[in-house]
Amino acid sequence: MTCVTKEEIKEYAYKSGIDIVGFASPDCLFKYRDLLKDRYENGLNCNIEENDIEKRINPYILLEDVKSIVSIAVSYNIVYEADLPKSAYGTVSRTAWGIDYHKVLIDLLEKLRDFILSKCNDAKAVLLVDNNPLLERAIAYNAGIGFYGKNNMLINEKYGSYLFLGEMLLNIYFEPDKKVESKCGSCTRCLKACPGKALIGEYKIDANKCLSYATIKKGYLSDETIKKLGTRIYGCDTCQDVCPFNKTAKRVTKDEFIPRGLKPKHDLREILSLDKKKFQEVFGPTSASWRGKNTIIRNAIIASINSNDKNAIEPLKSLLSCENSYLRGYSAYALSILDGENSLPYIEKAYINEKDEAAKEFMKKAIMMIRGEVFEYNER
Structure with a gap:
């Protein structure tokens, strides 16, 4: 026994x-x-x-x-319904609430x-x-x-x-429980809804195309991925949101997972202006903090582009001189889209002072876009 x-x-x-x-x-x-x-x-x-x-x-x-x-x-x-902010926002996966x-x-x-x-x-x-x-x-x-x-x-x-x-x-033996076989039947909602087209077949995924992975991938992303990310700041729940089993799933009451400092739809300007202390206050207690401040801010820059957030222009100008090189590059790219010729002097100045070659290349792309010139290399 x-x-x-x-x-x-x-x-x-x-x-x-x-x-x-x-x-x-x-x-x-x-x-x-x-x-x-x-x-x-x-x-x-x-x-x-x-x-x-x-x-x-x-x-x-x-x-x-x-x-x-x-x-x-x-x-x-x-059991929680996220409030809709009055300003542009970035979305956060349920896993980080x-x-x-x-x-x-x-x-x-x-x-x-x-x-x-x-x-x-x-x-x-x-x-x-x-x-x-x-x-x-x-x-x-x-x-x-x-x-x-x-x-x-x-x-x-x-x-x-x-x-x-x-x-x-x-190191104690117990009889294994029985496996439960798939009950998806003919349903393919998740495959059709996947915004990154990462679900390349039934029960088969290309992790490199998953937008949840893109939000934690460091460095520069392709233009195609930037567009697909939408307003995602951390994670992606799309394939789960459309699942019929989640439509009827039991809702639970757990205080631990109620959003606090970090909101499911979080003000973009606040994220763009994060310093180390504020990042720890807002993101530190959550599972979204592990990839670090710079990746989160990069995603907020992308979200500001995709939401056409004109209120992000001033924070983006400040980021042109921040410590992180790829945030400088992304800020220039975002300003070229959101502010066009108005931001050209700021981007050109940043370009002249830039030492990092990758960031400099991204700034060059931004300048050429404002001038209406073609920039062929779209992978960052």
Whole structure:
């Protein structure tokens, strides 16, 4: 007889605020080796993904005597309606509303681990929330948390796909839960709605085309991506927003995920004017802070272009002399579109003083656009 049962673990988890719990075998990821190899060989993975396949499928690297994986899911489909600002705004994915979910889920996993250790003195546990390269959704799928949607998101029939996932590796054996097969049927709404055309087939994604990835990708983006980003500041929820399962999913009341300093539709001028202190106040407590201030400001510059925000002109002029080179370049590009000839003297002055070649090239493009000249190179 085991020191603690699955039922006891699930009961404690549900009482502590975890919405779904499942159990998977530590060997459940080995079957994805060929899939990952195919993705790498065909260039479908983005540069923030781990390239070492073994690290993505082998939990024994993290816990040598692991016998089970406990998978948890917490819904962030909160009861909340975002206010529409009076000025131009940038949109923030639901994943960054409220307190950073990594902290929330680690806290829940620690409580669950302590409960298990109180029953099992010799138990060993490793807690994971996005802090490792293991295939998190694949673990959840094999633990019966939900099924794979055609958008590659994990979908639970009750809670939909707005789920934060976490895992606990244990050296205690539990019978794995049964997998749930796809219930998407003939629905292709997510494939049709994807603004980046990243969903290149059913259950197949080119991560490099995903706009959620574009919002965290550093440096310059292509002109095509700039247009597609719209007003996105962090993340993209489109493929989930159109999913029928999310239309009927259970809404939850969780104070942790209620937006505070960072709003779902946040004033662009405030973001464009962020200094380090203000960035920490607004973005610091959320999961959107990890890529840093400059990438967020770059996205706000792009959003100001796509929303034709004339109120952004003065903050953009200030950014022409900021410390970051690619923000200087992007500001010049934005001013050429929003302010045209009026900003030409400011851009030309910045161009003369610019030392960074990439930023200088982008400023040159801005100047040529204002003058009506052709600039052929559109990849940044």
